[in-house]
Structure formats: C-alpha cells, structure tokens
Amino acid sequence: MYEVKDIPKIPSRKPDTHKGDYGRVFVLAGSIGMTGAACMCSTAALRAGAGIVTLGIPESLHGIVASKLTCVMTHPLPETHVKTLSELGRQDILDFSHRFDVVAIGPGLSQYLETKRLVLWLLQSLDCPIVLDADGINALADNPKILDQIKKQIVLTPHPGEMAHLLGISTQEVQSKRLEISRMFVKGRKNVTLVLKGHKTIVMNEEKFYLNETGNPGMATAGAGDVLTGMIAAFLGQQYAPFEAAQLGAYLHGLSGDIAAQEKGEISMIATDILDNLHKAFLTYKENMCT
Numbered sequence: 001m002y003e004v005k006d007i008p009k010i011p012s013r014k015p016d017t018h019k020g021d022y023g024r025v026f027v028l029a030g031s032i033g034m035t036g037a038a039c040m041c042s043t044a045a046l047r048a049g050a051g052i053v054t055l056g057i058p059e060s061l062h063g064i065v066a067s068k069l070t071c072v073m074t075h076p077l078p079e080t081h082v083k084t085l086s087e088l089g090r091q092d093i094l095d096f097s098h099r100f101d102v103v104a105i106g107p108g109l110s111q112y113l114e115t116k117r118l119v120l121w122l123l124q125s126l127d128c129p130i131v132l133d134a135d136g137i138n139a140l141a142d143n144p145k146i147l148d149q150i151k152k153q154i155v156l157t158p159h160p161g162e163m164a165h166l167l168g169i170s171t172q173e174v175q176s177k178r179l180e181i182s183r184m185f186v187k188g189r190k191n192v193t194l195v196l197k198g199h200k201t202i203v204m205n206e207e208k209f210y211l212n213e214t215g216n217p218g219m220a221t222a223g224a225g226d227v228l229t230g231m232i233a234a235f236l237g238q239q240y241a242p243f244e245a246a247q248l249g250a251y252l253h254g255l256s257g258d259i260a261a262q263e264k265g266e267i268s269m270i271a272t273d274i275l276d277n278l279h280k281a282f283l284t285y286k287e288n289m290c291t
Contacts, residue, residue, distance in 0.1 A: 001183065004210045007251050008244040009289055010282070022051030023237020026075075026100040027107075027230065028093065028122075030057045031115070032083035034108030035064045037134070037226045040275055041107045042072040044230030047278040048249070050237050053230075054100070056093060058083050084115040093118075094125055102129045104233040106136025107226040116142060123150055129236050130154045133229040134162070141166045150191060153242045155232055157195040159225060178202055182209070193242040195232070195250060197225060203246045210247045214254025218261045223271030228253045231278075256281035 013022075025045045030038030035057075042055045053072045057065050058079035066074050075096060078088035097103055103126055109115055116139035123130065123140065129152045132140065137158050140146060144166060147154070160178075164171040167181070174181055175198070182196050182204045189206065196202040201212040231253055235245035259280050260273040 001204075001206070002208050004208050004243075004247065007285075008240060008248050010248075010286060019051035022049055023102065023234060023239070024052045024054075024100040025050045025102055025104060025230075025233045025237050026054050026056060026097055027104045027233070028056045028085065029104070029107040029109060029226075030055070030061055030065065031085075031108055031110035031112070032058075032061065034110065035061055035068070037108030037223060039065055039068045039072075040223050040271055041104060041133075041226040041230040041233075042069060044227040044275055044278065045104070045234040045237075046071055046230075047275065048231040048234035048252070050234035053234075056085070056089075056096070058085055080112060080114050082110075082112055084110045084112045085118055087114055087118045087121070090118065090121060090125075093122060097126055097128060100128060100237075101239075102131065102233050102236040104131040104133070104229050106131075106133035107229055109135035109139075111135055111138050115139070120146055123147075123154075127151050129242065131157065131229055131233045131236065133157045133225060137162045137166055141168075147189060147192060153191050153193065153236075155193045155195060155236070155242050155246050157197060157225065157229055157232065157246075159197045163196055179209070193246050195228075195246045197228070201250045201254070203243065203250055205243050208243065210243075210250075212247075212250040212254055214251055215257050216254075216261050216266055218264075218266030218269035219254070219257040219274065221270055224253075224257070224274055227271055227275050227278075252278070252281045252285060255284060259284070 059076035062076040078086040119139035203210040232249035256277045
C-alpha cells in the first residue's frame with residue numbers, strides 16, 4: 001500500500017455534451033425531521049457536477065423536499081408508519097436504480113428496523129456503485145459480512161463514531177489508530193473504498209491511501225458529511241474511479257470549508273456554508289491546476 005498525494009485533475013467540459021454525460025445520481029435519504037440531510041446531499045451532487053440527481057424520499061415527506069429543491073428531481077417511495085423508507089419499496093427502488101450510474105444511501109434515513117432491513121437488502125441487490133453514509137453505515141453494522149456480497153464498488157464514508165459502531169470498538173480506539181484500523185478494514189476487500197472522516201480524513205482502498213490536508217474544525221457541524229456524500233456520488237457518476245472520486249470529494253469538500261471559514265469563521269459555520277461555497281472551491285482548484 002502506498003500514499004497518494006496528487007489530486008485528480010478535473011477536465012474542462014467539451015462543447016458538444018449533454019446532462020447525461022455527467023452522471024445520473026440516485027439518492028436514498030431522509031426521514032421525518034431529517035429532510036435537510038436529504039436535500040443537502042442531493043444538492044451537493046449537482047454542485048459537484050452531476051448531470052441529473054433524483055432524490056428517493058418517504059412519500060409523505062415529498063412535499064417538504066419538493067418545496068426546497070428546484071434542480072433536483074424527486075421520487076416518492078413507500079413509507080413506514082414512522083415516515084421512513086419501507087421494505088414495500090424494494091422492487092420500485094431496484095427497478096428505478098437501473099436508470100442511474102450510482103446510488104447514494106444513508107443521509108437522514110433513521111435507524112428504524114424496517115428501514116435498516118431495506119438498506120441491507122439493497123446493498124446485496126443493487127447492480128451499480130454505491131456511496132454509503134450515516135444511517136446506511138449504521139444498518140451495515142448489524143451485518144458487516146454483507147460487504148462481501150456487494151456486486152459493484154462501494155465507498156463508505158463513516159465518521160469515527162460510525163466506524164466504531166461498524167467494527168464493534170470504541171470511538172477512542174478508532175481515533176488513536178486511524179491508519180491501522182483503516183488498513184485492517186479494507187484488507188481483502190477489493191470493491192471497498194473507505195473515507196474515514198475527521199482531522200486529516202483518510203481515503204483508502206486495498207492498494208493506496210490519501211491523507212487529506214484541507215478542512216478545519218468549523219466543519220464539525222451537522223450536515224457537513226451529507227454534503228461530502230453527494231459530492232463523492234457525483235464524481236462516481238462522472239466516471240472517476242472510486243478512490244479518485246473519494247479523494248477529490250474529500251479535498252474539495254475541505255477546501256470549500258476553508259473558504260467558508262474565511263467568510264463566516266469556524267464557530268458560526270454551518271453545513272450550508274460548505275455547500276454554498278462549493279463553486280468557489282471548484283474555481284480555486286481549477287485556477288491552481290492551470291498555474
């Protein structure tokens with residue numbers, strides 16, 4: 001395993017292109033009280049260059065997210081009595097996913113048992129790359145062996161607490177041995193890319209790793225991870241390899257946070273500040289690439 005330091009380049013768009021050339025992203029996210037996570041993840045995917053983004057949401061929450069989202073399409077899905085995604089939507093989600101290049105699962109889904117069962121079934125059934133975050137990772141913690149049954153590539157984006165839950169250890173142990181634990185997790189899993197968030201976010205697969213240098217403590221705020229999930233999904237949809245998609249996502253996410261900190265300060269920063277500065281992060285990186 002070797003360390004990667006160079007960030008992938010972002011090519012200029014060709015004049016003769018259309019939205020389908022830049023990836024179709026399907027986001028499964030949201031539950032009662034957690035529509036913001038779904039909206040931020042979906043919008044971040046668009047801001048990171050995805051051509052088409054559709055949000056799958058519990059049907060009774062559709063009106064809420066539709067009023068917030070202008071450029072993201074929505075797909076209402078069967079829900080449980082507590083307004084989370086229901087197992088009754090299995091076939092609908094699977095059939096609908098065939099239209100997309102990547103599926104992002106997790107932001108704001110909740111840890112309701114039926115919804116967790118749906119996530120585990122989808123992980124074994126989807127036939128496209130997956131980005132798994134938040135409650136999607138918490139669902140996987142119930143049966144981590146399912147990782148070995150996933151058909152395509154998967155990128156997992158846990159924060160230290162979610163990583164601890166996934167491995168059945170303490171958060172303190174994760175933080176004290178971040179590189180060692182990451183290496184152990186990806187070993188023998190050729191289809192897995194890990195993004196262990198935190199100070200110097202680790203991006204790692206079985207062959208290489210990257211330590212991200214952008215970002216600041218102001219990004220320790222609810223929703224920041226949802227933005228990152230959408231970004232990584234967008235890069236996967238644009239045909240970046242999983243490691244490069246995760247690496248580029250972590251770098252630009254942190255860079256956007258650094259720009260936001262200059263404007264808002266670390267204390268007052270919120271996740272939408274990161275989202276709102278993504279365009280500046282892209283412009284800054286493109287300028288630096290040309291110098």
